[in-house]
Each structure stands twice: as C-alpha cells, then as structure tokens.
Amino acid sequence: MTGNKQLIELPHTADRVRTGVPGLDEILGGGLLRHRVALLKGGPGTGKTTLALQMLVNGATQYDEPGLLLTFEQVPSQLFADAAALGWDLKRLHDENRVRVMFIEPDEVLDNPGRQANRLLVNIAELAEDHGARRIVIDSLSHLGSILSKDEARASFIKFMLELKALGLTPIGTAEHLPEAGVSSIDAYLVDTFILLDRQADRRTLEVVKSRGHRHIGGRHPFEINGAGVTVYPHSYPEPADGNAGAAPAPAAPLSSGVEGLDEMLGGGYTPGSTILLAGLSGTFKSVLAAHFLTSGEKGSGLWIGFRESAADLARDFAGHGLAFADAGIEVLEGLPGQDPVQKILAAADELITARGIGRVAIDSLNDLTTGLAGEERAEAVRWFLRRLRARGVTALMTQRLARVTGRNPLSEIDNAELADTIVYLGLVEIESRLEKVISVLKHRGGPAAGDLRSIQATGGGLVVSDRFLGISGVLGGVALGHRKAQIEEIFQPLYFIRDFLKMAGDPGLGAEQRAQMLGNMGTETDRVIGLLGRYFDQPQSAGKEARR
Amino acid sequence: MSPRILAIDDTEHLRTVLRLTLEFKGHQVQLACDGAEALEAARKGPFDLIICDIEMPKVDGVSFVRQYRAEFGPAVPIIMLTAEGDEKIQQARAAGATDAIAKPFEPLHLYETVERHLSRPGAPE
Numbered sequence: 001m002t003g004n005k006q007l008i009e010l011p012h013t014a015d016r017v018r019t020g021v022p023g024l025d026e027i028l029g030g031g032l033l034r035h036r037v038a039l040l041k042g043g044p045g046t047g048k049t050t051l052a053l054q055m056l057v058n059g060a061t062q063y064d065e066p067g068l069l070l071t072f073e074q075v076p077s078q079l080f081a082d083a084a085a086l087g088w089d090l091k092r093l094h095d096e097n098r099v100r101v102m103f104i105e106p107d108e109v110l111d112n113p114g115r116q117a118n119r120l121l122v123n124i125a126e127l128a129e130d131h132g133a134r135r136i137v138i139d140s141l142s143h144l145g146s147i148l149s150k151d152e153a154r155a156s157f158i159k160f161m162l163e164l165k166a167l168g169l170t171p172i173g174t175a176e177h178l179p180e181a182g183v184s185s186i187d188a189y190l191v192d193t194f195i196l197l198d199r200q201a202d203r204r205t206l207e208v209v210k211s212r213g214h215r216h217i218g219g220r221h222p223f224e225i226n227g228a229g230v231t232v233y234p235h236s237y238p239e240p241a242d243g244n245a246g247a248a249p250a251p252a253a254p255l256s257s258g259v260e261g262l263d264e265m266l267g268g269g270y271t272p273g274s275t276i277l278l279a280g281l282s283g284t285f286k287s288v289l290a291a292h293f294l295t296s297g298e299k300g301s302g303l304w305i306g307f308r309e310s311a312a313d314l315a316r317d318f319a320g321h322g323l324a325f326a327d328a329g330i331e332v333l334e335g336l337p338g339q340d341p342v343q344k345i346l347a348a349a350d351e352l353i354t355a356r357g358i359g360r361v362a363i364d365s366l367n368d369l370t371t372g373l374a375g376e377e378r379a380e381a382v383r384w385f386l387r388r389l390r391a392r393g394v395t396a397l398m399t400q401r402l403a404r405v406t407g408r409n410p411l412s413e414i415d416n417a418e419l420a421d422t423i424v425y426l427g428l429v430e431i432e433s434r435l436e437k438v439i440s441v442l443k444h445r446g447g448p449a450a451g452d453l454r455s456i457q458a459t460g461g462g463l464v465v466s467d468r469f470l471g472i473s474g475v476l477g478g479v480a481l482g483h484r485k486a487q488i489e490e491i492f493q494p495l496y497f498i499r500d501f502l503k504m505a506g507d508p509g510l511g512a513e514q515r516a517q518m519l520g521n522m523g524t525e526t527d528r529v530i531g532l533l534g535r536y537f538d539q540p541q542s543a544g545k546e547a548r549r
Numbered sequence: 550m551s552p553r554i555l556a557i558d559d560t561e562h563l564r565t566v567l568r569l570t571l572e573f574k575g576h577q578v579q580l581a582c583d584g585a586e587a588l589e590a591a592r593k594g595p596f597d598l599i600i601c602d603i604e605m606p607k608v609d610g611v612s613f614v615r616q617y618r619a620e621f622g623p624a625v626p627i628i629m630l631t632a633e634g635d636e637k638i639q640q641a642r643a644a645g646a647t648d649a650i651a652k653p654f655e656p657l658h659l660y661e662t663v664e665r666h667l668s669r670p671g672a673p674e
Contacts, residue, residue, distance in 0.1 A: 489632060490562070493653035497566050500656040504573075514573075521569050528562070 017065070017135065017170045020058030021051065023232030023343075027208060027217045032172070032193055035165045036212070039141065041177045042197030047204060047225050048174040049073075050086065051197070052137040054229040055172055057088045060098040065134035068127055068169070069101045070120075072143035076101050086229045097131040104143075116147040117156070121163050128167045136164060141173035157190055202339065203372065206232060219377070222341030233343030235381055255360075255395060258292030261454060261465025262424070265441050271421060273393045274445065275386050277366075279400040280426030284437055285456060285463055286399040289426070290362040291318045291325055292463060293397055300329035301359040305349055307337045307368035322461040331356060337368040342378070345369065346385040353394060361389060365399040379419075386419060421445040426456065439465055491532050494525035552597040552667055553577045557587040557613065558630065559605040563652075567600065570656040571663070584608025588616060596625060598667055600659075602652075603631040603641060611637070611644050618645035626666035630654060 016031035025031045032038045032055075040048045059065035071079060076094070079101060083090035093099040102123065127133060138144050141157075148156040164171045177196065194210040198220070205220040223232040254269035263269045270276050270293070278286045294302035295318070306314065311334070315326035331352055335345045352358060363369055370378040389396045398420070417423060423443040429436050439456040456465050501522050505515060533539065554576045556567040564580045571578045579596070581587035585608045587601065599617070603610035614627055626647040631637055638649045650662055 489560075489653050493563060493566060496653055496655045497570065501573075503657065518573065525566075 017055075017059070018063055019055045020062045021054050021230050021232060023221065023223070023234050024206075024230075027221055027232060027234050028193070028211060029215045029217075032170060033211075033213060034170050035168070036170065036192035037161050037165075037190070038170070038172045038193040038195070039175060039191040040172065040195050040197060041175045042206075043177050043199065046177075046197035046199045047223070047230060048197055049139050050225055051195075051206075051230050052139060052172050052174050053079075053083060053088070053090070054086075056099050056135055056137050057083070057090065057093065059135045060093055066098045066131050067100075067135035067137065068124060068133045069099060070104065070124070070136060070138045070144070071101065072104050073139055074103075076103050079103075086225075087227060088229070100127050100131060100133065102127070104147075117160065120147065121160070124164070124169075125167055128169060133167075133169060136169045136171050138171060138173040141175045144173070154190065161190075203341075219380075222343055224341070224344070231344070233341045233347060235343055235377055255293075256296055257289070258296035259289065259456075259463050259465055261456075262289070262439065262441075262463075265439070265452070265454065265465065266422070266444055270395060270397075271445070272395055273390055274395060274421035275390070275419060276395070276397045276422040276424065277400055277417070277420035278397060278424050278426060279402055281402055281428055284426035284428060285458060286401070286426055287364050288318065288321050288323075288458065288463055289424070290364055290397050290399055291321070291323050293395075294330050294360050294362050295323045295325055295328045297328075297360045299327075300356065302328060302330040303333065303349060303352055303356075303358045303361045304330050305333045305335065305345065305361065305363045305369070307335050307365070310334065320460075321458060321463065331358065335369070337371040342369055342373060342381045346381060349385070350388055353389070353392060359394055361394055361396045363396065363398040365401055367401045382419060417443070491529060494528045497525050498522050498529075551575050551577050553579070553594070554598050554600060554663070555579050555581065555587060555590055555596040556600045557581045557584065557605070557610070558602040559583055560602075563602070563630075566656075570659060574660060574663075576663075584610065584613030584616070587613055588620070591617060591621060598663060599625060599627040600663075601627055601629055601646075603629055603633055603637050610646075611640050614641055614646050615644040626669070628662055628666065 015034040016025075016028075017034050018025050018031040019028070040052055042048045053069070056067040056069055059067050069079075074082070080091040080094070090099060090101070094101050104120070124136065128136075144160070145153065145157065148160060161171055173191070191210075192212040193208070195206055196209050197206045198204070204223050204225070206223055207220045208216040208218065217234055219235055221232050221235050223230055252272045254263070254266065255272050256263050256269045257266065278289055280286050291304075291314075294304060304311075304314065309317065311332035314332065318325035333345065333349055333352065349361065353361065366382070370382065373381065386396060420443065422441070422445065425440045425442050427438050427440075429438050437456050438453050440453045454465050456463055458464075501518055504510070505518055505522075510518075554571055556564065556571065556578055557580075558564050558567065559582055564582075568578045568580060579590055579594075581590050583605045584601075587599075588608070590596075591599075601610045601613055605613075608616070610629055610631070614629075617627070623645065627645065629638065629641045629646045629649040630652050631641070631649060632652040638646075641649065647666060648662060650659060
C-alpha cells in the first residue's frame with residue numbers, strides 16, 4: 001500500500017482543463033486534470049504568477065470557464081496593471097465577474113489562522129456559485145499555508161483542496177521554490193500536477209515533474225514571456241501522424257546542389273528529402289554552397305534559417321557570388337543564437353514550411369541553432385525537426401562550423417554525423433605552399449559518392465568545384481603531402497619521353513636526320529621539365545640557361 | 550601505306566608528345582582536343598587506331614567511345630589514356646574501349662600496345 005495513491009482513482013477519460021498557454025497543453029497531454037491540484041513552483045521572477053494568471057484569463061476568454069484569483073501578494077490595482085502589460089484586461093474581467101480577484105492582506109491572516117481559512121472557504125464558495133467559477137489560482141500556496149492550521153499542516157491543506165474540488169473548482173497554486181528548504185507540506189506529494197519553473201540568466205525553462213494520472217512530455221522545456229504572456233516550446237514532439245518518420249526517401253531524381261562539380265561527386269546531386277550536412281572550417285563556403293542549393297530550386301521553394309545576417313545582408317553577400325538570392329523568393333527566418341530557444345525557431349520554421357509549401361531548407365548554422373543546449377537536448381530537438389522535414393519530403397541542408405579536423409577519420413569529429421544522410425566536408429589544405437579550399441563527400445546515403453578530394457573556388461559566377469587531387473595524403477588533417485594530378489603528369493610525361501627516346505637514340509639503324517630531330521625534341525622536353533621545376537621550387541629560370549652555356 | 554592514328558587529348562603538351570612519339574614510328578597522326586572534335590574527324594576519314602584520353606571537357610573519353618562505337622561499329626581498336634583508377638577504365642571498356650594505358654605514358658609501352666593492336670588478325674596492313 002502506498003497511502004494516498006491507492007485512494008485516488010485515475011480517470012480513464014480524463015476531463016482536461018485546457019490552459020491555453022501555447023505549448024503547455026501539448027506537454028501536459030491535453031491540459032491539467034479537472035478537479036486536481038496543480039502546483040507551479042519556481043524561484044523569484046521565474047514567471048509563476050504570470051503563468052497562473054494566463055491559465056485563468058484563457059479559461060475565462062477562450063474556454064468559457066470563469067475563475068477566481070486568490071492573491072496574498074499583489075493589491076488588485078497592481079495586478080491589473082501587470083496584466084495589462086501582457087495584454088490582458090483583468091480589470092474588465094474582474095468587473096464582469098469572469099475572473100474575480102480576492103486580495104487578502106497578510107496582516108489579516110496572521111491574526112487568527114484557523115478561522116480565516118474557514119471564512120475564506122465561505123467566500124470562495126459564494127463567489128464560485130454566483131459566477132460559475134471553474135478554476136481557482138492561489139498565489140501563493142505558501143501564504144495560504146499561513147492561514148491553515150499549523151498543527152495539521154498536511155491534513156488541513158488536503159482538506160482545503162478537497163473543499164475547493166467539491167465546489168467544482170480546479171485549483172492551481174503557486175509556490176516559491178527554495179531548494180535548500182527541502183520537502184515542504186505543499187510539495188509534490190500533495191498535488192497532482194507539479195510544474196517546476198526555472199530561470200538561468202535570460203533562459204527560462206519549465207518541467208513537468210509530476211502529472212498524476214496522465215502522460216506528459218518530460219524534460220525541461222524552454223519558454224519565454226513576451227507581450228502575449230507565456231509561450232512554451234516543447235523540446236520533444238509527438239511523431240508525425242502520417243507515420244512516415246524515418247522512412248527511406250523514395251527513389252527520385254537527384255536534386256542539383258547548384259554546383260556542377262559537386263553534383264558529379266554526388267553521382268548527380270543531393271537525394272530528395274534527405275538531410276545534408278555541410279561541415280567545415282570557417283570561411284570555406286559552407287553558406288555559399290547552401291545558398292547555391294536554395295537558389296537553384298523553384299522560386300519560393302526555399303527557406304533560410306540563419307543567425308548572423310539579415311535577409312538584406314545575405315542577399316548582398318550571395319549576389320557577390322553571382323547568386324540571385326533576393327529574387328529566388330526565399331523565406332528568411334532570423335534567429336538570435338543562444339537567445340531564441342531552438343524549439344521556437346524550429347516551430348516557426350515548421351509553420352512556414354507547411355504554409356508555403358517549402359521544399360528546401362537551409363540551416364546556417366547548426367552551431368548557432370543549438371547554442372546553449374546540452375548534448376541530448378540538442379540532438380533531440382534537431383532530430384525532431386529533421387523527422388518532420390523528412391515526413392514532408394523537404395530536403396534539408398545544415399551547415400556546421402568545425403574548429404578543426406585533426407584525425408584521420410573526420411566523420412568521428414563531426415557532431416551530429418548520424419543525423420545526416422549526406423556529409424560534405426569543406427576544408428583548407430596547404431598544397432605546394434598555397435592554401436587551397438577543398439571539398440569532399442564523406443558520406444552519401446542513397447547514391448554513389450566519389451569520395452575524392454577536389455578544389456573549390458569562388459568565382460563571380462558562383463562556386464566552381466574543379467581539379468581532383470591525386471596522391472595526396474594528410475589533407476583532412478590540414479597538411480597535404482603530394483601533388484596535383486596535373487602537376488605529376490606535367491613533370492613525368494616529358495621525362496618518360498626523354499628516357500625512352502634516349503633508349504631509341506642508341507639504335508644504329510637510325511638515320512642522321514631522324515636522330516637530329518629526335519635530339520631536338522628531347523632538348524625541348526628537357527627545357528620543359530626545367531621550366532616546371534623552376535616554377536614549383538621558385539628557382540630562377542636563368543639557372544638552366546647558364547648551365548647550358 | 551602507314552597506319553592512320555587519331556589521337557585525342559585536351560592537353561596541348563600531351564598532344565605534341567603523342568604526335569612526336571607516333572610520327573617517329575612513321576604513323577600518320579591526326580590530333581583532336583576532345584570527343585566532339587574527334588567524332589568530326591572520324592566522320593571525315595577512316596582511322597586504323599584511336600588513342601583517347603578519358604578526362605576531357607565537353608564530350609569525355611567514355612562518351613566518345615560509346616558514340617563512336619554506335620556510329621562506326623567495333624572494328625577499330627581504341628586505346629584509352631587515363632590517370633584515373635580502375636573504375637574509369639572499366640567504364641571505358643564497358644563502352645567499347647579495347648585497351649588502356651596509364652598517364653603519364655611511356656613511349657616504348659605505347660609503341661608496344663599500338664603495334665599489338667595493329668597486328669591483330671583482320672587489322673589493316
């Protein structure tokens with residue numbers, strides 16, 4: 001037997017009290033349980049009162065459920081002013097008896113606790129009956145505790161709540177969260193739904209610690225308080241209803257990356273509906289490559305999720321690469337790294353994708369999108385978003401800044417590699433004392449990948465992926481050893497010619513004229529080799545001429 | 550009559566070396582810069598053997614072989630030149646190439662290969 005729990009029968013078809021707070025009902029699996037006690041607990045300034053008030057205002061304005069507000073902390077005039085700042089006309093709701101505010105001065109209750117509680121219940125009962133109230137917010141339960149019997153704190157709290165439930169009310173209480181205070185009489189054991197609010201600098205989160213009798217989405221969900229009150233961004237979402245999540249994309253013609261050479265490396269292009277990660281060092285054209293893809297799609301089919309630049313700046317930058325970003329009808333969603341919760345950005349993107357029929361999405365960058373998120377939370381948010389995109393057949397491209405790649409297996413150094421179907425690596429290598437930008441396809445599900453390393457260059461007319469490098473090792477570590485394919489050929493071809501012609505020159509059957517012609521050709525080829533070596537090793541060409549003099 | 554050879558490469562220097570190498574053995578050499586130019590040349594005159602680079606702009610070596618075979622049949626041996634790996638050589642063979650030589654090529658090896666294919670049964674004298 002586990003005490004109280006046995007006495008509480010879980011409703012099968014739970015009647016829910018919808019909070020109307022964006023994102024919260026989703027987390028609560030539909031809302032609070034009717035006639036059950038909910039507790040909003042958090043430190044000062046975490047938004048407890050705002051959240052509770054919002055549930056009350058929404059009840060009155062959206063769900064035709066009048067409410068009562070029992071406040072010990074704020075005088076009504078102050079409360080009305082605070083509510084007005086959030087766009088709620090609490091004064092009018094109060095006057096219209098849709099949200100009745102009951103203010104109790106702390107001094108008042110200190111006098112005679114036991115009797116105060118009873119008088120309070122009588123008042124509540126009257127108001128509830130007169131105005132058909134369905135919800136009651138108690139701000140705060142700590143203050144309420146001071147008017148309950150001290151000897152039987154737990155019992156009197158339970159009794160008080162039972163009375164409220166008997167009046168047809170769903171009690172929503174607030175309480176200060178004092179981690180050092182430990183378990184109090186109004187803690188999670190006595191309530192049915194327990195929501196913990198937290199605030200670290202500008203980042204607010206809430207967590208459903210307990211929700212007796214109904215399922216909820218666990219973990220900390222970011223939320224913000226803006227001009228319209230609280231908006232919660234669930235960090236995890238139900239699977240898409242079409243059950244298509246994670247399904248392999250149907251075979252379809254590859255989509256051009258917008259860069260011919262890269263398409264060749266990808267065996268045609270990106271796989272439609274897949275996720276592509278463009279990972280690389282800073283300044284290696286990751287964003288430009290992403291813009292190539294968006295601008296090569298149908299007009300109005302692209303969405304750019306960026307953090308560093310405005311739409312105008314992007315258009316200007318990409319115009320410098322010959323890309324008509326401004327004319328491609330690309331939606332630009334700007335986020336503030338580390339300030340906008342990732343869930344908020346992704347939810348906004350999700351909405352745009354559905355509303356506008358977006359087929360191509362670029363996230364620039366994954367680093368900015370997930371700033372300030374811990375590993376699992378980050379992976380979960382991104383995974384959810386990618387599943388949604390996949391279910392809608394959207395092709396997603398994410399850029400990822402790498403600090404540097406040090407090892408022989410760059411895949412192991414790229415975060416979120418498992419999320420992507422295709423990984424394109426962009427790097428810088430030193431070849432022949434020059435810094436070259438290089439591109440390689442490290443992974444390509446659903447199509448052949450060349451797996452080789454090519455140079456990538458910016459021209460006024462877009463990126464160009466050209467020469468293949470041959471015989472190079474250590475490139476992914478940033479220091480390449482070796483030569484370009486063309487350079488190998490340039491030096492060795494004349495040497496082979498000279499060597500074989502020297503062998504033939506020894507043939508006694510060779511005519512004098514033919515031999516002279518042959519020696520002349522070998523001289524030309526030798527000069528060619530000297531010229532090439534002089535250029536590669538920065539030797540003055542005259543050295544050869546002097547030697548021959 | 551000396552054999553007529555069509556040599557195709559997009560690099561000027563390599564075309565020169567091919568010409569010098571083959572002419573030294575008394576072959577008649579015609580040069581082309583890419584597959585498109587080579588097809589034009591092939592239409593104008595018959596050749597006894599073709600040497601063709603694989604990596605070229607416009608019409609590359611593999612496409613050239615495919616188009617040449619479709620138009621002129623399997624009679625004339627085509628030797629590919631390539632710095633690419635086996636994969637490209639396999640593609641070229643599948644398209645109808647007869648043999649392949651690695652780049653940079655060694656003139657003595659080229660002679661040997663060319664002579665071998667020219668002296669095949671049925672090959673022109």
